[in-house]
Amino acid sequence: MTGGPAATQPAASASHAPKDRWEDSPVDRDVLRAHEYCTQRCLLGLQRHGKLDEQCPNVERHRVNGSTHHPTTVEELVEQIQLGLDHNLERAMPIVGPGYGRPARPGGSGAPFKVVSPRFGYAVVGKGTLCCIWPRLEREADVYTQILMAAQGSAVPVFLGKINLQQPYELEGFGRVRHMLLMGYGGEEIGMVTTVDEWDKYNHQATSAHEIEDLGVMHKDLALRNVLWNAELGRVMIIDFEACELVLDRIAERPAWVPEELASRPSQQMSLGRFSIESRGHCRFHQVCCHYDPDATCPNRKYGLPP
Template sequence: MVVTITRRKYTRPLIDHPIYCGAVNVNELETRQGQSGSSVATRRNQQNEANRTHVTKRSRQRGLEYQYCTQKCLSGLINDGPIDHDCPNASLHGRQPINHATFLELLWKQLEASLDDGIWPLGIGGSRGVLFKVTLLEFGYTFVSKGTVRAFVVDLEHEAAVYARLKPLQDTYVPVFLGATDLQSMGKTYYYDHRVYVVHMSFMSWGGTRPDPHGGERLREKAALSLRAIHNNGVIHGDVRGANMLCSDEMDGIMVIDFERALLVPSPRPPLSPARSPIKRLRTEDPGQERSSSKRGLQHLLASDRAAVSHLFEE
């Protein structure tokens, strides 16, 4: 089998300066503009203030009431499992848990009705998205959303495909992926910041807190364990950094996040006969050389991931 490896094309970051989840507050970007950018900073501060006033008083108060649901809770939601009674919101979920399809339907209706209630911007983000805390108000399910602009919808759709590949690892090595919605389909746009108009949102469990950057060998071993599991499920992360790791006290491990640049490695399968093959192979003088070259490229990318882990959390 010939493995074709395609690198994700780099595109301009979501906002003017690349900001990484948990590392930079969006509102702090203005302080980096310098004197020459003071007018831009003023306009952005005004826009930020306008956005904040859109959130109702009731919504703000309710946001403080909810803690994030546990991994086990949200894993049970998507897999028709029982309610996790250790979840801080278990009493709100009801005696009979709703199924995943009902959850998505209710969430869609809630967002269609209002982008003010049950959604709170966290002021942090990455190169492809900004983060929100979201609660399905009717049942108290509370989780994280990554929102993005039109130009980067394809990146979040790719990330959703990666989470689908990693479903066996969800709630242990990666967050639980709950689904996604297109705000444009309901005639909505979330005006997050200057030139950051969110039109697409992905939903996932809260993965944890930022690990100590000097956590040493103990954290490095946990990160390596998570990465090995991801590799074994046919995914190469491609952007292994401390900013893309979360420390999960619930799972006593490291959760890996941000898969927009990840590569999906085709699963081994029996080769189709030439008459049945839907894709014509490119002819080469030496097919064996082609397979060897693809394998070397794959091994190089895997080695790059592993090498990056070996330098994380250095004391």
């Protein structure tokens, strides 16, 4: 195994008080490995408080008392996943390296995990990252939820939310994963797909890129690792937006973190990095300093953290 959680687990936070102890159920890594991902249509239905997708491989796990609707909400699912991981980090399985099927390489900002909620069997992807990178990914989450909502389930995966791990997951070759973005499984790296010819790949990629551009997002890093073939939908999905640029006059509703004076400029295009949540190398959630060599300029006092 390429890394993993430490041996001891912290108690669940008070905000996640257990009700029926489902979170204490044992984890079988072979079962987790074989558990299929939920479909994009399934998660889109969950997001929109709609019906179950009867084609989702986990639909019978989702179904309660014969209902055709989802048994929970996106917000509750994120809380369930948070609680499950607080109790047992083995519920998260890296999709990287030997023993995990086809390798999915950790990118510069995140490493992919399969995450399954034991309560209703939802299986999604967690983009895990380090404390020092988290501010950039928090802003990426804002792009999904405040700008690309109309493209979710088509050009980009359905985005569910973000979590902070109580205990780090030690991932060899990447670091101490302590935060995750949760989203639907987008598919296989397009370069690994052999069932679609190259011309069709190009056209599908262009279609998805144009869809997000129309919403005001220029990706700027369409490397193969960020372009996925979704067999369920028969189209390309694009991921990883932390390096994107925003075309401000195309965005339908200005996010609060984009200054009005910038948004009012015609054809203004700006890097998302300009709007990153300020951190200066600190994680306020975990109260740690992320500097490699903190010195007298370390602003920990600003955050009430230890030097």
